[in-house]
Amino acid sequence: MTQPDTATNQPDPFVVAICYPDWFWSEPGAFDNAVAQLAGLTTATGGKIEVVVAPYLEENDRRTARGTDPTADWVSSQPEIDEETAAAFSRMHAALALDLPAGIVDLAPNLQMVQSFGAGADQFDCCGFDEAGVHLVTSAGSNAIGIAEFAFGRVIEFYKRFEEIRDLQRETNWQPLFGSELAGKTVGLLGYGNICAAIASRARAFDMQVLACRQSAKPGDTHPDLDGVYPAADFSSMLAESDVVIAAVPRTPETDGLMSAEAFAAMKPGAFFCNVGRGTLVDEAALVAALESGHLGGAALDVASNEPPADDHPLWTAPRLTMSFHNSAVPEAMFVNVHRMFEENLLSFLNNPAVKG
Numbered sequence: 545m546t547q548p549d550t551a552t553n554q555p556d557p558f559v560v561a562i563c564y565p566d567w568f569w570s571e572p573g574a575f576d577n578a579v580a581q582l583a584g585l586t587t588a589t590g591g592k593i594e595v596v597v598a599p600y601l602e603e604n605d606r607r608t609a610r611g612t613d614p615t616a617d618w619v620s621s622q623p624e625i626d627e628e629t630a631a632a633f634s635r636m637h638a639a640l641a642l643d644l645p646a647g648i649v650d651l652a653p654n655l656q657m658v659q660s661f662g663a664g665a666d667q668f669d670c671c672g673f674d675e676a677g678v679h680l681v682t683s684a685g686s687n688a689i690g691i692a693e694f695a696f697g698r699v700i701e702f703y704k705r706f707e708e709i710r711d712l713q714r715e716t717n718w719q720p721l722f723g724s725e726l727a728g729k730t731v732g733l734l735g736y737g738n739i740c741a742a743i744a745s746r747a748r749a750f751d752m753q754v755l756a757c758r759q760s761a762k763p764g765d766t767h768p769d770l771d772g773v774y775p776a777a778d779f780s781s782m783l784a785e786s787d788v789v790i791a792a793v794p795r796t797p798e799t800d801g802l803m804s805a806e807a808f809a810a811m812k813p814g815a816f817f818c819n820v821g822r823g824t825l826v827d828e829a830a831l832v833a834a835l836e837s838g839h840l841g842g843a844a845l846d847v848a849s850n851e852p853p854a855d856d857h858p859l860w861t862a863p864r865l866t867m868s869f870h871n872s873a874v875p876e877a878m879f880v881n882v883h884r885m886f887e888e889n890l891l892s893f894l895n896n897p898a899v900k901g
C-alpha cells in the first residue's frame with residue numbers, strides 16, 4: 545500500500561504517466577532521457593516520483609470534434625485500451641497527455657493533475673475534470689518561438705512574393721517580380737499570449753507597427769510592446785487598421801467563428817490573414833469567398849476546423865491561400881519545453897497542497 549507524504553498529503557511514490565507515444569521524438573534516445581529525468585525528481589520533502597509510460601492517441605478529427613462538442617458521448621466510441629495501459633491509468637496520479645479517454649476519471653480514480661501536451665486543452669472538456677477535482681494545466685508557450693517564426697515566415701513569403709517567384713522558376717521564365725517592404729506596415733494580432741508576443745518582437749525588428757486585440761483589454765489600455773491595444777468589442781477597428789492579421793487564440797465560445805464574413809469585410813482590401821491558433825476561429829466559407837472576390841490579398845492557415853479537410857474542401861484550391869498541416873511548431877524544441885514545464889508544474893503541485901482542483 546502506498547504511504548502518503550505527511551508534509552504534502554500526497555502518495556509516495558507519486559505515479560506520473562506519460563500518455564503520448566515515444567515516436568513523437570525524432571531524436572533517438574530523447575524520449576527515454578526525458579522520462580529518466582522526470583523519474584529523478586523528488587518533492588521538497590524527499591517524496592519519490594514513479595514514471596509509467598501509457599501511450600494513448602486519438603485521430604486528429606476526433607480530437608477536434610471532442611473540443612467542439614464536449615457533451616457528446618465520446619466514451620462508447622473511444623479507442624480500445626489495452627490491459628497494460630489500463631493498469632497504468634488505474635495507478636496514475638498525474639499525466640502528461642495530448643489525449644486521454646473521455647472516461648478517464650473512472651479509469652484513473654487517483655488522478656489529480658493533467659498537463660495538456662499543447663497550448664489548447666479543449667479536447668479534455670468532455671472528461672469531467674472539474675467535477676472530479678482534477679487540476680488541468682496546458683503547455684502554453686512551449687511552441688511560441690517556432691510558431692511565431694513560422695507565421696512571420698508566411699508574412700515575408702506573401703509580401704516578397706516568394707511563391708510566385710518560385711512558380712516562374714519552375715516555368716523557366718526570367719521575369720523580375722518585385723515585392724513590398726514590411727517596414728511601416730501594420731500587423732494586428734488576435735490575442736496576446738506567448739505566440740503573439742513572440743510575433744510582435746519579430747514584427748518590431750522589421751519596423752512594423754503592432755496592434756493587438758485582447759479579450760481582457762479595456763478601453764484606453766496600453767502595452768509597452770504594442771502601438772495599440774483593442775478590447776474585444778472594438779475588434780473590427782483593429783482589423784480595419786491592419787495590413788496583416790495574425791490569429792493565435794485558444795478555442796472558446798467567444799472565438800468560435802470570430803473570423804466571419806463581416807470580419808473579413810472589415811479588413812483592408814489586399815490585406816493578409818494568417819491563423820496558427822484554432823481552426824474553429826475561422827468561417828472557412830467566408831475566408832474562401834474573401835479570397836475569391838479579391839478583397840483579401842492572401843491568407844495562410846496552419847489549422848482547419850476539421851483536420852484534415854475533406855479532399856474536395858474549397859480550402860485546398862482557394863486562390864492565394866497557403867495551407868500547412870498543423871505543423872508550425874518545432875518538435876525538437878517543443879518537447880524539451882513541454883517536459884521542462886511539466887516538471888515545474890508537477891513540483892509546484894506536489895509542494896503546494898493548496899494547489900488542487
